[in-house]
Amino acid sequence: xxxxxxxxxxxxxxxxxxxxxxxxxxxxxxxxxxxxxxxxxxxxxxxxxxxxxxxxxxxxxxxxxxxxxxxxxxxxxxxxxxxxxxxxxxxxxxxxxxxxxxxxxxxxxxxxxxxxxxxxxxxxxxxxxxxxxxxxxxxxxxxxxxxxxxxxxxxxxxxxxxxxxxxxxxxxxxxxxxxxxxxxxxxxxxxxxxxxxxxxxxxxxxxxxxxxxxxxxxxxxxxxxxxxxxxxxxxxxxxxxxxxxxxxxxxxxxxxxxxxxxxxxxxxxxxxxxxxxxxxxxxxxxxxxxxxxxxxxxxxxxxxxxxxxxxxxxxxxxxxxxxxxxxx
Amino acid sequence: xxxxxxxxxxxxxxxxxxxxxxxxxxxxxxxxxxxxxxxxxxxxxxxxxxxxxxxxxxxxxxxxxxxxxxxxxxxxxxxxxxxxxxxxxxxxxxxxxxxxxxxxxxxxxxxxxxxxxxxxxxxxxxxxxxxxxxxxxxxxxxxxxxxxxxxxxxxxxxxxxxxxxxxxxxxxxxxxxxxxxxxxxxxxxxxxxxxxxxxxxxxxxxxxxxxxxxxxxxxxxxxxxxxxxxxxxxxxxxxxxxxxxxxxxxxxxxxxxxxxxxxxxxxxxxxxxxxxxxxxxxxxxxxxxxxxxxxxxxxxxxxxxxxxxxxxx
Numbered sequence: 001x002x003x004x005x006x007x008x009x010x011x012x013x014x015x016x017x018x019x020x021x022x023x024x025x026x027x028x029x030x031x032x033x034x035x036x037x038x039x040x041x042x043x044x045x046x047x048x049x050x051x052x053x054x055x056x057x058x059x060x061x062x063x064x065x066x067x068x069x070x071x072x073x074x075x076x077x078x079x080x081x082x083x084x085x086x087x088x089x090x091x092x093x094x095x096x097x098x099x100x101x102x103x104x105x106x107x108x109x110x111x112x113x114x115x116x117x118x119x120x121x122x123x124x125x126x127x128x129x130x131x132x133x134x135x136x137x138x139x140x141x142x143x144x145x146x147x148x149x150x151x152x153x154x155x156x157x158x159x160x161x162x163x164x165x166x167x168x169x170x171x172x173x174x175x176x177x178x179x180x181x182x183x184x185x186x187x188x189x190x191x192x193x194x195x196x197x198x199x200x201x202x203x204x205x206x207x208x209x210x211x212x213x214x215x216x217x218x219x220x221x222x223x224x225x226x227x228x229x230x231x232x233x234x235x236x237x238x239x240x241x242x243x244x245x246x247x248x249x250x251x252x253x254x255x256x257x258x259x260x261x262x263x264x265x266x267x268x269x270x271x272x273x274x275x276x277x278x279x280x281x282x283x284x285x286x287x288x289x290x291x292x293x294x295x296x297x298x299x300x301x302x303x304x305x306x307x308x309x310x311x312x313x314x315x316x317x318x319x320x321x322x323x324x325x326x327x328x
Numbered sequence: 329x330x331x332x333x334x335x336x337x338x339x340x341x342x343x344x345x346x347x348x349x350x351x352x353x354x355x356x357x358x359x360x361x362x363x364x365x366x367x368x369x370x371x372x373x374x375x376x377x378x379x380x381x382x383x384x385x386x387x388x389x390x391x392x393x394x395x396x397x398x399x400x401x402x403x404x405x406x407x408x409x410x411x412x413x414x415x416x417x418x419x420x421x422x423x424x425x426x427x428x429x430x431x432x433x434x435x436x437x438x439x440x441x442x443x444x445x446x447x448x449x450x451x452x453x454x455x456x457x458x459x460x461x462x463x464x465x466x467x468x469x470x471x472x473x474x475x476x477x478x479x480x481x482x483x484x485x486x487x488x489x490x491x492x493x494x495x496x497x498x499x500x501x502x503x504x505x506x507x508x509x510x511x512x513x514x515x516x517x518x519x520x521x522x523x524x525x526x527x528x529x530x531x532x533x534x535x536x537x538x539x540x541x542x543x544x545x546x547x548x549x550x551x552x553x554x555x556x557x558x559x560x561x562x563x564x565x566x567x568x569x570x571x572x573x574x575x576x577x578x579x580x581x582x583x584x585x586x587x588x589x590x591x592x593x594x595x596x597x598x599x600x601x602x603x604x605x606x607x608x609x610x611x612x613x614x615x616x617x618x619x620x621x622x623x624x625x626x627x628x629x630x631x632x633x634x635x636x637x638x639x640x641x
Contacts, residue, residue: 054536087537094536099529106356110530114537114548177589326585 001071001204002029003171004053004090009065011048011057019062020276022048024227026065030171033203035197037218037235038186039211039250039274042132045227046207047095050175053205054086058299070170087114091164093193095176098156101148107134107159108144114166137192154185161193173202178213189291190217210255223247229303233310243312245291283314291316367633374629380622384615388437397430399586410605421635423598428591432611435588437617440585442503444573447564449507454514455557461515462522463545473519479512485574492580499582506571514560518553525552555634563627566620573616588612 011023023045030036038046045115051057055074063309067074069089077085091114094100102110111133112126121129131141133221137158148156164172174193194217197204206217214221215235222232223246231244242248248276271288272279280287286296295315305319306312314320331545368374391395398404407425411417417430461472491505525531526549534544575581576589577596595608 056532056536083538083540085538086535092533092536094529094533096529097344097447100533102530102548102552112536113539117543118540197378299609 002031002068003067004030004205005064005068005071007068009049010063011050011052011066012062012064013048014058014060014062016279021279022227022276023052024279024317026227028222028229028232029108030203030205033198033201034220035194035206037214037220037221038205038207039209039214039226040224041209043273043276044224045276046209046224050092050173053173054092055082060266065091071178084118088118088167090171090188091169091174093157093160093172093174093177094165096180098153098180100160101156103148106144107146107148108152111144111159111163111166113318114163118167120167122327124296130162130249130302131179133168134159136196137162151251154180154189156183157185158192159191161189161196161305165196165200169202171205173207175207176209177206178208178210186213189297189322193217193245198255211213211239211250223250225277227276228284228313230285230314231306231310231312232303233251233307237307237310240306242313243306243317244285244311245289246285247312249288259325336530342564364633368629371629371632373625374632377622377629378624380618381413381626383617384436384440384570384622386477387433388440391433391437396433397427399426399430401426401435403612410603412605413607419611420605422594422605422608428608428611431586432588432615434586435591435612435617438499438585438587439569439572439616442499442506443565443569443619443623446503446506446510446568446572447561449504450510450514450564450568451557453508454511455518457511458515458518459522459545459549459553459628462519463526463541463549469519476512476515478517479509482510483573488571489576489578489580492575497580498583500573502572502580502582506553506568506575509570510567514564517560520556521553521556522549525549528552555630559627559630559634562623562630566627569616569623579600589617609613 006029007027009023009026010021013020013022024048026045026049038049040046052063053074055063055077057063062073065075069085071131072081072089074082074089075217076086101107108127108130111130112123115121115126115129116123120126127144130144134144135141138153139158139162143155148159151159160177166206177193178189190213193204193206196202206214208214215303218235220232221235221238222229223238223244223316224230225246231238231242231247234250237249239251242251246269249257253268269288274284274287280297282299283289283296283301286292289296293315299315301313301315301317301320303313304317304321306314306317310316366501387396404421404425406426407417407421407427409421409423409425410426411421414422417427417429419432421427421430448467457472457476461476462523488505488509491509492502495501496548521613531544531548534548539547572587573589573592576587577593579593579597581587581590583590589612591612592609595605595612600606600608
């Protein structure tokens with residue numbers, strides 16, 4: 001049984017300017033010991049999915065579909081059960097560790113908080129465990145007596161990782177864990193995450209906009225665009241032989257050092273991601289697509305088979321039904 | 329978790345026999361306090377304020393212990409009346425021959441009590457309302473804030489006069505009236521601070537790791553709002569003492585308790601100005617001014633420490 005199973009998830013934010021559908025019909029599974037990478041531009045709904053898994057969105061936000069975490073339907077849990085499931089079922093390594101730590105509390109106390117909230121240990125054992133966790137992420141145990149401002153950015157992120165492991169969760173959601181870090185520290189944190197995930201056999205949902213990071217960390221890759229998954233498959237394949245034009249554009253935006261083809265020709269993707277309130281008709285990507293056909297504005301592409309273990313929501317996918325107007 | 333685990337023996341956090349939770353907490357508080365004191369000490373304004381307030385607190389304790397001389401007119405029949413300051417009566421005497429110094433000392437006890445208790449009431453009410461409004465949001469926020477606005481809009485003095493006239497002139501009632509009419513500012517301030525704190529990431533983190541509302545508020549929101557509440561409360565003490573003086577001056581004070589306000593009121597109604605008995609008015613007034621000034625100075629010094637935006641580097 002998969003640790004996390006998301007079926008047809010729709011998340012709609014209610015704002016004064018009307019409903020904003022941020023996630024539109026997303027489904028995926030994560031098995032024990034596997035890492036699913038979720039990539040896409042800002043505002044495509046990545047972090048919204050992360051919040052929905054633990055139901056962190058405000059009460060007004062409409063969440064539809066099914067989220068099974070360890071076999072429990074998260075969307076149907078009572079408030080008490082939900083609190084119990086948070087952090088023990090899935091924990092989050094937050095985006096921007098600098099702000100996710102309370103400035104007026106010591107590190108140890110904040111890690112112990114998770115353990116104590118779930119009644120897993122008394123105060124003293126919780127602090128001892130906090131010390132062990134800190135060492136597990138490569139910081140000296142005495143640092144639990146430090147305040148957040150006494151740590152560097154990379155160290156804070158390590159603390160966040162230690163905190164995520166505090167209650168032995170079945171899965172960890174890493175929501176852009178390396179965004180605010182420089183490249184060297186980023187590499188260290190990724191290596192740490194990967195080795196902990198491997199050693200503890202965790203399932204992991206890894207969210208970032210940085211495709212090159214995902215290829216290093218993930219087993220599988222899902223690319224999101226305008227609230228939908230547009231391509232998924234094994235990480236290496238998706239990155240090196242993308243099918244969907246959007247994935248192609250994303251992959252091409254990362255120059256390979258030493259590869260002559262990239263020299264002097266940085267390539268990017270023109271235009272802006274669509275406004276979630278006014279998503280273009282048909283394939284939402286068609287206004288920016290390099291391989292657009294006449295049929296694209298009218299066809300809503302589904303995740304069609306696109307090679308071995310690959311799916312892509314594009315009329316150019318192998319498994320796409322024959323459609324008139326798609327010039328071969 | 330056994331102590332034989334290698335990670336523990338290699339890097340002990342603190343010698344285990346010393347690490348009881350209570351001790352850890354106590355050490356932490358002591359360290360925090362000494363850090364606060366060292367930054368407070370560098371503020372001249374704060375130290376002057378503390379010195380002045382300390383002087384009056386000692387005076388109040390002195391009076392509360394039963395020293396400070398008589399204020400009973402029957403015991404002062406032999407004294408000269410309306411005497412200007414002299415060696416025997418450093419602040420002169422009133423129309424009953426009671427030493428104004430004795431009155432001022434007796435008044436310090438009640439005035440400080442009023443200031444302290446009323447501002448604590450104001451702090452508690454303001455904090456509760458501000459926290460509830462800021463944290464819960466929605467219609468609770470809207471409702472509580474309109475209620476607060478109503479209190480702000482009603483002229484404070486008029487409301488206090490009506491309440492004092494209705495409820496009677498008892499010291500504790502006066503304290504209640506001042507406490508329950510001076511909270512709106514605190515409530516607004518606390519709400520604003522809570523609104524900003526609750527959007528911070530660590531509050532979401534605490535919710536994500538399974539903390540209930542109660543836990544989140546007590547462990548994360550309140551500690552981050554507390555310094556502001558504290559600084560504000562010290563400023564409220566000044567307002568409370570002034571308010572009590574104003575009410576007493578208008579004849580709404582407790583006639584059985586001497587406060588600086590009632591001394592001024594007595595002096596005024598017995599014609600201290602016409603008979604030229606300036607000492608009867610000046611000394612209690614100076615006390616009020618000094619205490620209010622001291623509380624304000626301490627409040628500003630606190631504010632400077634807890635509010636990073638106006639902290640001098």
